Amino acid sequence: MLTVRAPATSANLGSGFDVFGVALGTPADVVRVERAPETRISVTGAGSQYIPEDPEQNTVGAVADALDAPAHIKIDKGVRPSSGLGSSAASAAAAAVALNALYDRGLSRKELVPIAAEGEALVSGEAHADNVAPSLLGGFTVVTDDGVTQLDASIPVVACLPEMSVSTRDAREVVPDSAALEDVVDTVGNAATLTVGMTRDDPDLVGRGMEDAIVTPERTALIDGYDRVRDAALEAGATGVTVSGAGPGILAACHRPDQGAIAGAMIDAFDALGIESRAYQTRIGEGATLYRD
Numbered sequence: 001m002l003t004v005r006a007p008a009t010s011a012n013l014g015s016g017f018d019v020f021g022v023a024l025g026t027p028a029d030v031v032r033v034e035r036a037p038e039t040r041i042s043v044t045g046a047g048s049q050y051i052p053e054d055p056e057q058n059t060v061g062a063v064a065d066a067l068d069a070p071a072h073i074k075i076d077k078g079v080r081p082s083s084g085l086g087s088s089a090a091s092a093a094a095a096a097v098a099l100n101a102l103y104d105r106g107l108s109r110k111e112l113v114p115i116a117a118e119g120e121a122l123v124s125g126e127a128h129a130d131n132v133a134p135s136l137l138g139g140f141t142v143v144t145d146d147g148v149t150q151l152d153a154s155i156p157v158v159a160c161l162p163e164m165s166v167s168t169r170d171a172r173e174v175v176p177d178s179a180a181l182e183d184v185v186d187t188v189g190n191a192a193t194l195t196v197g198m199t200r201d202d203p204d205l206v207g208r209g210m211e212d213a214i215v216t217p218e219r220t221a222l223i224d225g226y227d228r229v230r231d232a233a234l235e236a237g238a239t240g241v242t243v244s245g246a247g248p249g250i251l252a253a254c255h256r257p258d259q260g261a262i263a264g265a266m267i268d269a270f271d272a273l274g275i276e277s278r279a280y281q282t283r284i285g286e287g288a289t290l291y292r293d
């Protein structure tokens, strides 16, 4: 039996829609695999009641198919589904690493990115890799049609998850088909600022670069209380705030000493609207880890 822990991720970071992603220190999914004549899946943990065990409908089933690696696969969910924290991707990334090792396929982490992305195609209709890449590789990742670029980074963040769900499929429907040149120019500038910030591990530059005038405003309308939570986080010292992935999770970049106050302010702001939430005080962290039992 092999065990893999794969982290939650936050994609987009505002200015890098479908391009940027980061691995989070917590939460994470844990996947255990054992060789078997055909794939069988069981799911426990956060939100497991909403996750199908049918291999045709679970992201890990798509990965087992893509690697031609049938197995009994046990998923222990730490990342709640439809959270914006890359729940479906964490399972897919963990399964890709585990099955690659179980069947000695010899693929590198980068080569596993498109394989894990097959799972995303199953649930959201598109094989976007901006969550599976950081879950596999760790740090900050840039995904384009030409491949994946990875950079180690360790910016402190708060990921606040309200008790509501937004499916990636629905959140992709509100993305505009076109944008004004002025907004594109602003977003490119912000994306460049954020990237420099990551290379310097500078939370101020990263936060400044999280602004986006094209996709994020359309998506915030799907998250009750977004503006109040964002303002509360900024007042408590966040250097930047944006929707995590497709939402409803909200990501704040910050300096380490402000983390507790930001987490409290975000939870209180949701609470004032009658919405329960939890906040992960974490930092950009490592990719999937393989354990041999």
Ligand SMILES: Nc1ncnc2c1ncn2[C@@H]1O[C@H](COP(=O)(O)OP(=O)(O)OP(=O)(O)O)[C@@H](O)[C@H]1O
Binding pocket: 009, 011, 050, 051, 052, 057, 058, 059, 060, 075, 080, 081, 082, 083, 084, 085, 086, 087, 088, 089, 091, 092, 123, 124, 131, 166, 167, 168, 169, 244, 245, 246, 247
């Ligand atoms: N192993 C899995 N883990 C989580 N969700 C899964 C899994 N397999 C299938 N799903 C389905 O995927 C959907 C959740 O994926 P979705 O992309 O909407 O959320 P997410 O991964 O948390 O968000 P995001 O990609 O925005 O960060 C749910 O419908 C869920 O049933």
Ligand SMILES: N[C@@H](CCO)C(=O)O
Binding pocket: 011, 012, 017, 018, 019, 084, 086, 128, 130, 131, 168, 171, 172, 244, 245, 246
């Ligand atoms: N880039 C994708 C990620 C989903 O987590 C989106 O925002 O739709």
